[in-house]
Amino acid sequence: MSAVLPDTFTVRPPTKDDAKAVFELVRDYTQAVVGFPDYTLDDAVDELTEPGFEPETDGWLVFDGDRLVGYGSVFGKGEFRILDIDAVTSDPAVEAYLLAEITRRGREMSAAHGHPMAQLDTGCYRLDTTRRERLDAYGFVQGTTFHRMRIDHQPPVPAPEPPAGVFVRRGTPDEASQREAHRVLVESFTGQYGFEARSFEEWHAAREAQTTFDWSGMTLLEIDGRAVAVRECTSAFLEDENCNYIGHLGVLDEARGKGLAKYLLRDQFALDAAAGRSGTLLHVDTNNPTPALGLYLSVGMTESLVIDSMRLTVDV
Structure with missing residues (x-):
């Protein structure tokens, strides 16, 4: 999996100060998909400051000029057998770039913990059929289904x-x-x-x-x-x-x-x-x-x- 961003795009790691921008990006995505903002500023702060998350190596913000257009992260816990990942963007090219970086870093993390494979997990709203199709094309397979009750x-x-x-x-x-x-x-x-x-x-x-x-x-x-x-x-x-x-x-x-x-x-x-x-x-x-x-x-x-x-x- 590899991808190249347009020359005008820039990438840098996130910091806690980026929580509001990340919140707005994810909020807008969830609003468009499920009809309501299924994300809060507290969610963004918690993700960016969770103990064990190393933003310098495990997080990515993609900008088109001054506008944030993509956010990606990979996070491991316990014995790092499973890594939780996220790639949020409305641009398929940015998504491909983020997933390539996440996969590269996931391989490094799993290897460092002595695992022969990296298992990368992400959630996909059932309503987001176009993203589901892209994940299928990248090689993701459905592991289970969660119902919000x-x-x-x-x-x-x-x-x-x-x-x-x-x-x-x-x-x-x-x-x-x-x-x-x-x-x-x-x-x-x-x-x-x-x-x-x-x-x-x-x-x-x-x-x-x-x-x-x-x-x-x-x-x-x-x-x-x-x-x-x-x-x-x-x-x-x-x-x-x-x-x-x-x-x-x-x-x-x-x-x-x-x-x-x-x-x-x-x-x-x-x-x-x-x-x-x-x-x-x-x-x-x-x-x-x-x-x-x-x-x-x-x-x-x-x-x-x-x-x-x-x-x-x-x-x-």
């Missing part, structure tokens, strides 16, 4: 009672509870598509740096003093949709079948309605080994957006 709240929403024998720990303000949340997340999500386990230190640093995250948004369920389920919420959709966002919801194998996930969902709906939130959002992998989509439908959530996860695998 939503429920709108009409207060009052009754708060559910916890299942028998379950203790609810709201918030994880100290290291011990944070380590428990990390353990449950890793154990419950390992094996799912695209999940890359991170060390506690890496995961903790990422949460601390995230603009829309607070440890008060983490909830643990305990049985016999042991954490067996976790719910992680952020305000990622508060600014644009007045909705709370469930970023992760996991239940350990040993505790499944006890109604814990359904309780965590209904409990969050009640909390969000009481706080004046218009609704609650989350993303679900429809190829999840657990029947997650049916769970969310059963509590009244409906599909609001479909995003295909596309993967390019290249030798290093």
Whole structure:
């Protein structure tokens, strides 16, 4: 994969000061594709400042004169087996350039971590059929599909009672509870598509740096003093949709079948309605080994957006 930009175009790495320009570029793209701005300034700031992201080598801004026309990034975490990438532009030539640079850098990153292949993942709105066709031509294949699920709240929403024998720990303000949340997340999500386990230190640093995250948004369920389920919420959709966002919801194998996930969902709906939130959002992998989509439908959530996860695998 290779591409050359017009001579009048310039390229440089991004900095935090570019967050507003990146936000406007991505906002305009999402507005054109899905009909609303599915991106916020906080999203841009978090991407450009996430611990582990090295903008000098792993980010690209493409300008036509003074106008930003393309933004690309590649980011690895955990053992770097999977790299998250993004290439946002309305210009196919700029997209080809960004993907070529991302692929080159992805090969370097994977090789540095001892992997024989680079696996590059990106999301593509199901509605963006022209971009999907271009990704297919580049060699990307669909790995899974994520559905954005939503429920709108009409207060009052009754708060559910916890299942028998379950203790609810709201918030994880100290290291011990944070380590428990990390353990449950890793154990419950390992094996799912695209999940890359991170060390506690890496995961903790990422949460601390995230603009829309607070440890008060983490909830643990305990049985016999042991954490067996976790719910992680952020305000990622508060600014644009007045909705709370469930970023992760996991239940350990040993505790499944006890109604814990359904309780965590209904409990969050009640909390969000009481706080004046218009609704609650989350993303679900429809190829999840657990029947997650049916769970969310059963509590009244409906599909609001479909995003295909596309993967390019290249030798290093």
